[in-house]
Amino acid sequence: MPLLRDVRNELGSSYLLDHVDNPVLWRTWGEDALNEAKRTDRPIFLSVGYAACHWCHVMAHESFEDIEIARLLNENFIPIKVDREERPDVDAFYMAATQLVAGHGGWPMSVFLLPDGKPFMAGTYYPPTDRGGQVGFARLLEALHEAWINQRELVERQAGELSDALAREVLFIDHLAPFRDAIDLSVVRRHLRAELIEQVDADGGFGTAPKFPRPSLVEALLEFEDDEARSAVTRTLDAMSRRGLYDHFGGGFARYSVDAVWHVPHFEKMLSDQALLARCYLQASLAMNRSEWREVALDTLGFVVRELRRDDGYSSSLDADAGGVEGSHVTWTADEIEEVLREHALSDRLVDVLARWRVEAPGRFEGRSIPRLGDGEPFFTPSSFSLAHTALMAKRATRVQPSRDEKVILEWNAMIASALLRSDDRDFETYGLDLLRSLSTTHFSDATWWRTERRQAHATASDVAWLVDAMIDAFELTGDDEWLEGANDVAHFLIDHYWDGPVPSAQTPSQGGGVFSQSDLVGDLATRPKEIFDGATPSAHAVSTRALARTALCRGDQELLVVAQRLVELAGTLLVSHPSAVPDLVAAAGFALEGVEVVIPGVQGDWAHHVRSMAMPRTILITGSGTSPLLVDRDEGLAYVCRGGVCSLPASSVDALDAQLREVRHSWLS
Secondary structure (H helix, E strand, O other), rough: OEEEHHHHHHHHHHHHOOOOOOOOEEOOOOOOHHHHHHOOOOOOEEEEEOOOHHHHHHHHHHHHHHHHHHHHHHHOOOOEOOOOOOOOHHHHHHHHHHHHHOOOOOOOOEEEEEOOOOOEEEOOOOOOOOEOOOOHHHHHHHHHHHHHHHHHHEEEEEEEHHHHHHHHHHHHHHOOOOOOOOOOOOHHHHHHHHHHHHEEEEOEEEEOOOOOOOHHHHHHHHHOHHHHHHHHHHHHHHHHHHHEEEEEOOOOEEOEEEEOOOOOOEEEEEHHHHHHHHHHHHHHHHHHHOHHHHHHHHHHHHHHHHHHHOOOOEEEEEEOEOOOOOOOOOOOOOOHHHHHHHHOOOHHHHHHHHHHOOOOOOEOEEEEEEOOOOOOOOOOOOOHHHHHHHHHHHHHHOOOOOOEEOOOOOOHHHHHHHHHHHHHEEEEEHHHHHHHHHHHHOEEEEEEEEOOOOOEOOOOOOHHHHHHHHHHHHHHHHHHHHHHHHHHHHHHHHHHHHHHOOOOOOOOOOOOEOOOOOOOOOOOOHHHHOOOOOOOOOOOHHHHHHHHHHHHHOOOOOHHHHHEEEHHHHHHHHHHHOHHHHHHHHHHHHHHHHEEEEEEEEOOOOOHHHOOOOOOEEEEEEEEOOOOHOOOOOOOOEEEEEEEEOOOOOOOOHHHHHHHHHHHHHHHHO
């Protein structure tokens, strides 16, 4: 039974490596640890976190490095440590339990399990001793051990009741009432718009502090051209990119804002956030003709390539802390700015520099300032500030830097490949294509796909579906069959290993129960969960719907399209009644039910570039001279707009093509 310290050379997780030398005898998640709990008849303490999590570091220092707390854990429990980014299925399953018990979730996540894996108690961060009305971790451990010895029946009954509720929660979609009517997506989109307009606030974003970026909510509002929707989009995208959430010297977005005005971020930077936000800003720049938002996207991608790129992909995150101090690498005082400028004979620029990046004395974050853009300041640094910017960047580079989590996560790397491929920047596009080729080598072996390059955890449905989706992006960009064939192969891997029950077909379209989050090759959870609700990242259900539908449209594959449409049908009740809970699925359903193919045979040229420069959701671009049935018997020099197996008359000019696409856009909202 492996302890972390016994397998340290095999670990690819910075988070797990950080805990190898704790006095707590951490074990890795798996059958061996569960069997040891059964053999010794001890409950399990499951601790879940990730490398860039500030409060994970705090609890590790306060409790997991404490000798007495370690003794309590080692003697009375089987301690297991999990990196949520390596095993998002384990994290999601027990996070659902934590939310049921505590009423909220978060990391570090602290869950107590029976030896068979059923949870009976759960929470998040615990201080080492009683503090501020919160029970201390040491006292909690003693109380739970006492209950295990003297009130075993009560503990097991509580675990049984929680497990029943948990099974309903993680298989929520299986309990939805069937939706028998046809789904009118134009009505669903208007319903979603109304819900989002009610939620958006004056400072942008959707909800109160802590405030997380939700790119899919912004993208949903981009469907609409009314002043209210456009104002909500503008407030949100400007606030996120111009205030403290964005790193105006290092590039990239922080994980979230701890306040409601996007001023003070939680400083960790996740690859997934950079990818989704870059895609969002690119889409918004096309939809609303805002060049500054394209600059935000390209600057974000530049940060990723510069700071997260490895030989075999992109690292998963940068830490919130540097040298043990949260955000110390990012913040400034006015005196520090003045000293740097004086050293570079730029003292005459002090007032302007302080105003551009709103560095105040005293600053509003523990006496320091988090750079933000002053009113009217452009996003990209003007030439008049370039010397000062370079000097400040050089000074910042001398500070202790945050650690980097080196895991190459398939899902997040496919996300960033997609963003790079959508950038309309040749260098970034090349990076995206190279990355996809690399992932096909590093993350595939023994006829299966793996979550990370270490090949220790099987890929989730989201990993596989995002890879399919990124391959379709590559096909749209290049027209090369290599990518379409790859997407089709991986799409069928998704169906073969993640689909619940019989696979739908044109003859039996309403069979099967959707996608499990977890492969059938994994068996260390009591229940295979399904993920339907969209959160910080799109749900596995939504991404699978989009990926399968886009692949089907490119190939003219009606059987594959039926599978995507079954996923929409399964969630029909949610789509119609609570679309803001599944915004990514609303968008994905558009491909499955209303997808449009724009077919431009032959070598890519001005027409293809014109189509790619338009804001056309639910549209697939098919070019080249490959094997897609939609290219058969089509003439070069013409463009074809096809929907539901029917094509309009071929367009012989860009104006004629635009007229057909305007008609399509109108039909989506009518």
